[in-house]
Amino acid sequence: MSSVLVKFAETQNTAKKMANSGLLGSSIAKKYWMSLTGLFLISFLIVHLLGNLQLLDLSKEGQEQFNIYAKFMTSFPLIKITSYFLYASILFHAVDGIYLAMQNRKARPERYASYKPNRNSIWASRNMGLLGTIILAFIILHMSQFWYTMHWGEIGIDANGNKDLATVVIQTYQDGTAGLIMVLLYLIAMAAVAFHLYHGFQSAFQTLGINHSRYTPIIKTVGAAFSIIVPLAYAIIPVFVLMAKN
Amino acid sequence: MDLKLKIWRQANTNSKGSLKDYQVKNVSADSSFLEMMDQLNEELIDKGDDPVAFDHDCREGICGMCSMHINGEPHGPESGTTTCQLHMRKFKDGDTIYVEPFRAKAFPVLKDLAVDRAALDRVIQAGGFVSVNTSGNTLDANAIPVPKADADAAFNAATCIGCGGCVAACPNASAMLFVSAKVSQLSLLPQGKVEAKERVTNMVNQMDLEGFGNCSNVGACAEECPVGISLENIARLNREYLSASLTSSK
Structure with missing residues (x-):
């Protein structure tokens, strides 16, 4: 009987080891997935920014052009497939990140009474979970305001017969106090994106094993520039829309 | 120099520990952090108290035994050194120094500042x-x-x-x-x-x-x-x- 129990315990242990190893469960594998999904989300940031900078033209023609673009982005098959892949990546990056943060918390059950982390690391690197949570909350708000409305919500029709997303955007950020709050939330979220990228951009390369005396300084410089320029360019859009209110 | 110490005391792995206050007087600026701890322990032993348990071995920075989280950093404020190579000249007279064990689930505390690595x-x-x-x-x-x-x-x-x-x-x-x-x-x-x-x-x-x-x-x-x-x-x-x-x- 006892030998059966020992055998059972061994099998359980092997099963546990198997589940935690390889490209599915190990600590390093979880980081590969964070890195790959993170890099994909970085590429999305560029495309999304370039498309939505069209909102800096708020003339009648500009708005109609934006609505044509919005229709294209929600109906062209290749982009639809990419968008499902994108939603999955956002969810996976968030779930994997929360799981990693929970495991990391468990790895140090007792905190230090005296702790001076600023002497050995930057704030953003230690607060990726907090920054990510802020960004996720913003993504939910942002998608409920525009993505949901575009697909299933109440939305007007413009002169070309397209769904009038431009007006939805303008109303969201120009609507009195509520609009002002939305602009502020947008700016807070972009600050979180900036700090998240400042650590995340170069971290993604290190996780994939890319650390080279010649290229790593370039990656870090590009990452720092990206983390400032891209969120700043995004932030210009709602501020511009708010300022354009007559 | 005279120093105030806040040292983590814990009887064994399963007991609950806490920070206790100590004072050491006339510490030489040339002594190492471990020698300062020795000085404290001799005073504690003279008084009949339980000395503070901490890991140490070679005391020349190559064995990796001395641990201790000192003032918010492992091995203290000096970079590129172990605790045995940390000298008291890095501190000022009247300083309060926090001394804690390395904290990790994988490093259970054995006693006081000594952890199982x-x-x-x-x-x-x-x-x-x-x-x-x-x-x-x-x-x-x-x-x-x-x-x-x-x-x-x-x-x-x-x-x-x-x-x-x-x-x-x-x-x-x-x-x-x-x-x-x-x-x-x-x-x-x-x-x-x-x-x-x-x-x-x-x-x-x-x-x-x-x-x-x-x-x-x-x-x-x-x-x-x-x-x-x-x-x-x-x-x-x-x-x-x-x-x-x-x-x-x-």
Whole structure:
């Protein structure tokens, strides 16, 4: 009987080891997935920014052009497939990140009474979970305001017969106090994106094993520039829309 | 100099510990931190109190035994040193110094400031070796050519003294810097390449089983490392693990 129990315990242990190893469960594998999904989300940031900078033209023609673009982005098959892949990546990056943060918390059950982390690391690197949570909350708000409305919500029709997303955007950020709050939330979220990228951009390369005396300084410089320029360019859009209110 | 100390006291692994206040007077600025602790312990013993338990061995910075989280950093405020090489001239008269054990789930407190770092030994046992014939027919070490750059990188990784300061410094209590140094020192050399895939897989598995946290590239480990092990080793570990996972037969 006892030998059966020992055998059972061994099998359980092997099963546990198997589940935690390889490209599915190990600590390093979880980081590969964070890195790959993170890099994909970085590429999305560029495309999304370039498309939505069209909102800096708020003339009648500009708005109609934006609505044509919005229709294209929600109906062209290749982009639809990419968008499902994108939603999955956002969810996976968030779930994997929360799981990693929970495991990391468990790895140090007792905190230090005296702790001076600023002497050995930057704030953003230690607060990726907090920054990510802020960004996720913003993504939910942002998608409920525009993505949901575009697909299933109440939305007007413009002169070309397209769904009038431009007006939805303008109303969201120009609507009195509520609009002002939305602009502020947008700016807070972009600050979180900036700090998240400042650590995340170069971290993604290190996780994939890319650390080279010649290229790593370039990656870090590009990452720092990206983390400032891209969120700043995004932030210009709602501020511009708010300022354009007559 | 006279100092106030806040020292973590804990009777054993299962008991609850707390910070206790102590005072040491007339500490020489030339004494090491461990000698200051010795001075405190002699006073405690003279009074019939329980001396503070802490790890130490060589006291010349190469054994990796002395631990202690001093004023918010592993091995104290001086960079590139172990606690035995930290001198009291780094502190000022009247200072209050926090002295805590290395904190990690994988490093249970044995007593006071002494923690059990056997988890690191078990990671080594899982693969941190080269299988060689030790029956007497020793080969000449220079028979296999090793490029100078590889030898240097392997040597730099091999300077890891296994103190666990990286785990103590990491906000996630991750042991990646230690494991990456131990993987690198062998996988860079021809003798170590033979078992490279098995080694990295087994050592990472053991690291995970011990309950260390996940690396999030914070870099606190390398900043606090007493011997300057660099993050390039972690990148190498990430590369090796990826290639081993994709190409292993299991």
